[in-house]
Amino acid sequence: MDRDDETSSTPPAPAAPARASRSRQLRLAALLLLLVVVVAATVRVVVATGPPTWDELRERAGLTNRDRLIIGVKDDQPGVAQKLENGAFEGFDIDIAYMIAEDLGFDAPEVTLLSIESEDRARRQARDADGSFVTVDLVVASYSITEQRRDQGVTFSFPYLETEQSVLTLASDPRQVASLRDLERAKVCTLGTSTSEQRLREAGANPIGRNRISQCIQALYDGEVDAVTTDAAILAGFVGPRPPGELPPATKLLRPKELRHWDIGAESAEKWGVNTGPVPEMRDLVNLSLQQSAKGPDGDRWKAAFDRYLASEQQYSNPQQVAVGRQPEPEETVEVRQWPWERWALPSPGRPRSGVPSAARAPSRRNRRSSGC
Incomplete structure (x- = not known):
């Protein structure tokens, strides 16, 4: 047999393995295509029906293209919110305001605090340096959450502090104050728009309203009123001595006298909230910040502010509790959309933190207590 005959008689190689390989490749490609379609459909459903992302909340709240956040705060409440002679603000509310601003995407130099x-x-509405009224983005100003205020259109965040109503008198006053009834016929100063005024009337006292708590304290020093009442966390800052060498407050009180802080057995709690304005997404962003400070990995921020300002006042106010030493539980849960890799890679609430530069804040004041004078 010659070479040509031998070659022509060789049987062809089997084609079955090649066809099987191609079939497996087609099935794998079809499976991958199906997975892509399922994932794409799932993403569309989640985006369409799931909660918004943090960035979407910021956009809807009108913060995306903003380079400044304006917050209204009190300026005459030692330990809560006080303006110093150098123009800086300090206090528990101030730390909470910076904490929320940071979580909204604003570092301290991008935050403007205005007295309200x-x-x-x-x-x-707060006044700027020129005396003109400015609409602030948020109000963090010892603002008690009440149904009446909600009915009047105020939108509150979750509560961020729980305290109660209490009373201050001169330490030289012989009267014992165990309840508001013990102030019957007495002249008692309080903030004109506070929750305390109606309770005084019901107790038979003679309420005298003032716009600022520092005006009430000055009236007490001068003997124009017999007592001052409002939230314990506000009054506590006027009771203890102010350590020497600290920056003086911008609001100066004259002829200070020693004061006594009375526990009047108030049953109702005063819970402070942030006025977030009418935009729901701004409220959700603030609530998300408070939710994270209560239950997230940055919960030490609230506790640090409390210990720094309010807990240090307690020794001068016993037996009256200045405020509850834990953050109030959020009333509900704010959900934001995050993919698993975002939760793993980024800190809550889903954005990189740059921190609040300490130089941009008020000077450190530990183990302090201020009489506000």
Whole structure:
């Protein structure tokens, strides 16, 4: 047999393995295509029906293209919110304001704090350096959450502090104050728009309203009123001595006298909230910040602010509790959309933290207590 005959008689190689390989490749490609379709459909459903992302909340709240956040705060409440002679603010509310601002995407140099009066908190109107009224983005100003205020259109965040009503008198006053009834016929000063005024009337006292708590304290020093009442966390800052060498407050009180802080057995709690304005997404962003400070990995921020300012006042106010030493539980849960890799890679609430530069805050004040004078 010659070579040509031998070659022509060789049987062809089997084609079955090649066809099987191609079939497996086609099935794998089809499976991958199906997975892509399922994932794409799932993403569309989640995006369409799931909660918004943090960035979407910021956009809807009008913060995306903003380079400044304006917050209204009190300026005459030692330990809570006080303006110093150098123009800086300090206090528990101030630390909470910076904490929320940071979580909204604003570092301390991008935050403007403006003094706000009690009667202007509902309207979010504060005065700037020129004396003109400015609508602030948020109000963090010892603002008690009440149904009446909600009915009047105020939008509150979750509560961030729980305290109660209490009373201050001169330490030289012989009267014993165990309840508001013990102030019957007495002249008692309080903030004109506070929750305390109606309770005084019901107790038979003679309420005298003032726009600022520092005005009430001055009236008490001068003997124009017999007592002052409002939230314990506000009054506590006027009771203890102010350590020497600290920056003086911008609001100076004259002829200070020793004061006594009375526990009047108030049953109702005063819970402070942030007036976030009418935009729901701004409220959700603030609530998300408070939710994270209560239950997230940055919960030490609230505790640090409390210990720094309010817990240090307690020794001068016993037996009256200055405030509850834990953050109030959020009333509900704010959900934001995050993919698993975002939760793993980024800190809550889903954005990189740059921190609040300490130089941009008020000077450190540990183990302090201020009489506000």
